[in-house]
Amino acid sequence: MGNVPSAVKHCLSYQQLLREHLWIGDSVAGALDPAQESSQLSGLPEYVKIVEVGPRDGLQNEKVIVPTDKKIEFINQLSQTGLSVIEVTSFVSSRWIPQMADHTEVMKGIRQYPGIRYPVLTPNLQGFHRAVAAGATEISVFGAASESFSKKNINCSIEESMERFEEVVKSARHMNIPARGYVSCALGCPCEGSVTPQKVTEVSKRLYGMGCYEISLGDTIGVGTPGSMKKLLESVMKEIPPRALAVHCHDTYGQALANILTALQTVVLCSPLLVETIAGPWCMLYVSPPREILLSLLHILGEESAIHAR
Amino acid sequence: MESSQLSGLPEYVKIVEVGPRDGLQNEKVIVPTDKKIEFINQLSQTGLSVIEVTSFVSSRWIPQMADHTEVMKGIRQYPGIRYPVLTPNLQGFHRAVAAGATEISVFGAASESFSKKNINCSIEESMERFEEVVKSARHMNIPARGYVSCALGCPCEGSVTPQKVTEVSKRLYGMGCYEISLGDTIGVGTPGSMKKLLESVMKEIPPRALAVHCHDTYGQALANILTALQMGINVVDSAVSGLGGCPYAKGASGNVATEDLIYMLNGLGLNTGVNLYKVMEAGDFICKAVNKTTNSKVAQASFSA
Numbered sequence: 001m002g003n004v005p006s007a008v009k010h011c012l013s014y015q016q017l018l019r020e021h022l023w024i025g026d027s028v029a030g031a032l033d034p035a036q037e038s039s040q041l042s043g044l045p046e047y048v049k050i051v052e053v054g055p056r057d058g059l060q061n062e063k064v065i066v067p068t069d070k071k072i073e074f075i076n077q078l079s080q081t082g083l084s085v086i087e088v089t090s091f092v093s094s095r096w097i098p099q100m101a102d103h104t105e106v107m108k109g110i111r112q113y114p115g116i117r118y119p120v121l122t123p124n125l126q127g128f129h130r131a132v133a134a135g136a137t138e139i140s141v142f143g144a145a146s147e148s149f150s151k152k153n154i155n156c157s158i159e160e161s162m163e164r165f166e167e168v169v170k171s172a173r174h175m176n177i178p179a180r181g182y183v184s185c186a187l188g189c190p191c192e193g194s195v196t197p198q199k200v201t202e203v204s205k206r207l208y209g210m211g212c213y214e215i216s217l218g219d220t221i222g223v224g225t226p227g228s229m230k231k232l233l234e235s236v237m238k239e240i241p242p243r244a245l246a247v248h249c250h251d252t253y254g255q256a257l258a259n260i261l262t263a264l265q266t267v268v269l270c271s272p273l274l275v276e277t278i279a280g281p282w283c284m285l286y287v288s289p290p291r292e293i294l295l296s297l298l299h300i301l302g303e304e305s306a307i308h309a310r
Numbered sequence: 311m312e313s314s315q316l317s318g319l320p321e322y323v324k325i326v327e328v329g330p331r332d333g334l335q336n337e338k339v340i341v342p343t344d345k346k347i348e349f350i351n352q353l354s355q356t357g358l359s360v361i362e363v364t365s366f367v368s369s370r371w372i373p374q375m376a377d378h379t380e381v382m383k384g385i386r387q388y389p390g391i392r393y394p395v396l397t398p399n400l401q402g403f404h405r406a407v408a409a410g411a412t413e414i415s416v417f418g419a420a421s422e423s424f425s426k427k428n429i430n431c432s433i434e435e436s437m438e439r440f441e442e443v444v445k446s447a448r449h450m451n452i453p454a455r456g457y458v459s460c461a462l463g464c465p466c467e468g469s470v471t472p473q474k475v476t477e478v479s480k481r482l483y484g485m486g487c488y489e490i491s492l493g494d495t496i497g498v499g500t501p502g503s504m505k506k507l508l509e510s511v512m513k514e515i516p517p518r519a520l521a522v523h524c525h526d527t528y529g530q531a532l533a534n535i536l537t538a539l540q541m542g543i544n545v546v547d548s549a550v551s552g553l554g555g556c557p558y559a560k561g562a563s564g565n566v567a568t569e570d571l572i573y574m575l576n577g578l579g580l581n582t583g584v585n586l587y588k589v590m591e592a593g594d595f596i597c598k599a600v601n602k603t604t605n606s607k608v609a610q611a612s613f614s615a
Contacts, residue, residue, distance in 0.1 A: 225577025254570035254607030
């Protein structure tokens with residue numbers, strides 16, 4: 001977030017702004033003022049990792065298909081912000097997701113900075129092998145906690161999808177490639193309505209058990225609110241350690257930051273919590289809180305998120 | 311979808327609807343008087359118990375509120391609903407009472423620069439003015455509410471200390487305001503600074519006499535409100551459709567949308583007494599009158615479904 005509103009810039013001295021509103025500065029470390037640190041809420045993790053899903057989850061849900069060179073440039077710019085995980089693309093058939101048709105070119109074309117991870121979605125073995133051939137070193141699989149959504153979205157039942165993912169994750173582990181698991185509809189389903197925390201826990205446990213190092217719980221249609229978020233996490237955390245969990249909150253009903261704050265408060269202190277965000281423009285149907293807004297929340301909470309915001 | 315309540319939250323949250331005043335006064339389009347009246351009458355049927363109607367300020371300063379007297383006289387005042395109006399000085403107060411107002415508000419700031427820029431006088435001068443107004447109001451058994459703007463930051467001065475906000479709040483409370491609404495005027499606050507502010511103010515003013523008025527300029531409003539609720543505050547100001555942009559940041563949003571607030575509170579299992587769908591209908595009505603799309607995410611999601 002570098003766009004200081006012009007009126008604010010006019011009123012505030014720029015130095016004061018940098019001092020008082022850390023997210024606009026060039027560097028977080030060193031700018032942290034003891035007075036700001038004291039405003040940290042109690043019961044929060046010390047470190048929050050942001051997983052940037054804009055290039056994949058974001059762009060795949062935009063009507064406009066972004067040209068390959070612009071995607072590559074976008075990802076290269078993100079690589080220079082301090083983000084440590086950037087989801088690049090999805091190795092799915094272009095018949096289903098034309099926005100991701102250039103997955104191989106994008107994967108090959110981006111500059112892979114050392115220390116940054118570039119996971120890609122691989123819904124099946126074929127996609128997995130293509131991803132590896134294109135240079136991917138981390139993959140994700142995408143399950144759902146709702147049967148109807150699973151059938152509608154990936155054309156098979158939850159059980160069938162799990163069997164497919166087992167093959168993928170097994171191959172990944174065989175090649176020492178980390179695999180991440182997503183569970184969509186974690187707080188509600190566009191088809192079925194309410195989804196029980198128990199169902200989400202069951203699916204999460206399955207993905208974790210097959211070898212996914214981390215499970216991202218997705219509020220796919222953004223219907224969750226702090227109460228349902230807390231209830232969900234309490235259920236899932238009985239089976240999966242907090243350090244292996246992430247939240248992926250959509251902002252469809254404006255609840256995302258409140259839900260993320262609740263997740264931060266619910267997770268055990270000192271566990272890194274992964275929060276997924278999408279930089280750039282809002283998607284029409286599936287929106288996540290812009291990274292810039294999340295950053296301001298985190299920084300003023302006193303979180304060290306090791307992001308050098310521009 | 312039953313969702314479990316977070317612990318430590320109030321059972322009931324009172325929503326103070328400021329759309330007709332704070333919202334419309336910050337919109338470029340001046341809404342015709344009859345549409346304002348219709349808007350407020352619609353809001354009166356949603357279950358809201360407090361609706362801020364207008365502002366008795368000079369039309370030279372706030373042309374959007376020039377028809378304050380006609381609006382106040384024109385609305386239907388439903389029993390059990392309160393219709394406060396802003397009265398920055400004695401003249402405005404007397405006009406308000408003559409027009410049928412039975413509750414008033416005064417609007418101070420926790421920043422000297424903002425006070426001078428916004429109401430053309432120092433904080434101290436404004437307090438003296440408000441003392442006169444609140445004294446007259448109390449004399450007539452008219453409740454007075456106090457606002458403190460720039461509670462979490464000022465467009466001119468930058469950071470504002472919780473101590474300063476506490477000092478101004480205490481002054482307003484001491485002169486007889488029954489409730490103090492702490493306003494994050496430029497929406498720069500985040501949960502940490504909200505908590506710090508409330509910890510300071512609550513040393514001097516009981517939580518039941520406090521409200522939060524969070525702007526969503528940086529998208530932080532609901533997170534800040536949630537934090538305030540967790541600290542025992544149970545009065546929240548909001549504006550239907552998120553009416554009223556930010557006069558200090560062109561194109562930015564202003565008030566938090568009542569619809570989005572209700573959505574969160576409903577999800578938490580908290581009682582508000584307000585019907586979300588009726589609020590959305592009123593929001594749809596006023597957005598057409600103002601000729602803009604809603605700032606409420608809930609309304610956007612619902613109307614596009």
